[in-house]
Amino acid sequence: MAAPSTLGRPRTPVRTPPAARGGRRRPRPAGWIFAGPAAVLFTLFFAYPLGASLLQSFTSEDAGTTRWAGLGQYRRMIDDPAFLESLSNTGLILAVQVPVMIGLALAVAVLLNQSWLRFRGTWRAVYFLPAVTTLVAYAVVFQVLLKTDGGLVNQLLGAIGLGPVDWLNSPAWARVSLIVSLTWRWTGYNAVILLAGLQTIGKEQYEAASIDGAGTLTTYVRVILPQLRPVVLFCFVTSTIGTLQLFDENYVLTRGGPDDATLTPVVYLYKVGFQQLDFGYAAAIAWAVVALTGAVSLVQYLVFGREHR
Template identity: 65%
Template sequence: MTAPTLATGERGRGGNEGRGIRGGSDAAPRRSRTLGRRLQRPGAWFALPAAALLAIFFAYPLVTSLWQSFFATSGGVSSWVGLEQYARLFSDPLIAKSLFNAGLILIVQVPLMIGLAVGLAYLLNQSWLRFRSGFRLLTFLPAVTTLVAYAVVFRVMLATDGGAVNQMLGLVGVSPVDWLNNEWWARVALVAAITWRWTGYNMVIILAGLQAIPGELYEAARIDGAGRWQIFTKIVIPQLRPVLIFTTVTSTIGALQLFDENWILTEGGPNDATLTPVLYLYKVGFRQFDFGYASAIAWMLVVITAIIAIVQFRIMREKP
């Protein structure tokens, strides 16, 4: 009778020890989870100021502008009008004119700028080119100039009487061009200014994409007998697809949000030839003080920008 009792006691002690070991193993993850929660608390406190700023300066104005677009102000009194402000968009000729101008800039300027940026990035990535760093710096310098400063310089340079551009044209026998007072020449001047300002910015992004392409791809293509053009079209462009999508979408958003350049160069003229939706929004909101309609214009622009961006992503996304 004694032996079974001892065995039972040993089994009991062994069972208790086993439970103790299992209990210890369960306690370790519990302690680590508790420690993780304690470590997350300071992170949440550090993130709180940024979250507060985001809520105050982004989320609150966003929701307020949407709510305000359903109201109309008359005599200092706001009244609910529902979708009337949005219905007004379809009958406003200046909305159609501003969208036409933005679409024209989008179709002409964005491909021109991206094409120049790709060409410059490819050239400045060549190992045989001397002073590459200096050329890259010179190309990127326009991107660090302030929008107002460079727009004022362009306005002075493109002046009809005494402007530097017309003076240079006069040296080769070309009569002065009324850059800022003719509808089509004003658009040309605006496209030229935007292209000069943002080509270097996109060039730097594309250059980073070029430098991320493995050198083995170039070597394999040369071994197979591919020429420069084949390497560019069959290797470089496909490898740059994500970068090109990014630069195209951001440039499209920038074209639709254009304000500073056309405001300083022409104030939207002549004859609303350079009027863009954001500039029209500014005039409606801060000159006519029709903030409800200005909010409706802003949300119309948000929807149009989102649709164009989605379409561009679908067209340019990498095929499986």
């Protein structure tokens, strides 16, 4: 049977999509319905507070009246010894705690990546557990452990004939206590990230290095570490950001003391804003921390990430 002829029949015109004709595609109402709540929440709880705090950093309170101060609050920080002390404390923590923590995390990651290690999944979970502990809870635990009178650490020191240490009331030992607590909590977190990087390196890399006569240490230094450079950079940057925003641990342990030995910019911001009620200056400190965080992260990227740009 022959197919019916289509000659003489009017053809249905084919419509060209607006995008193909160079016109703009109209947004569909369904898209706005789904995106609208998220956009409203973003504006109310992020964009508006962010803009308001930036504007507030250029104002000051004078006898209950808000007046425009320009860059006065930022110039005030330059001559504020407490703020400069908080920057010095943060720099010390960055210089000591972050490299030590990343080094320990790398050693743990290498250990957890060994094929001869039994119960590797269990060990990984154990090392990662401190990272899921709430900040305040673990800081309170360290506060109890490091008590001068009756603390477990001093009891252990006494058992081996060493005198008690005033961990939280001595400026030097308070810094040590804070660094130890931070290292305990975040080493496992960074170790898991570095472990993920190690597992992307094929076994043939190790075998090729072994054939060339490289020992274990040489293999890791010359072959493995260069390939882990982006992961190590990520750990350094995130750890730096966390240190510059440090608040919970040192506030619970020492309230920023003694003698401002563990005072950080965020703790100082809290004291200025919520104890002294100087919100304009507190907002300026917050934006100074944002600028400092961005600058330090950029320097780290330029120094350590040049080969991967």
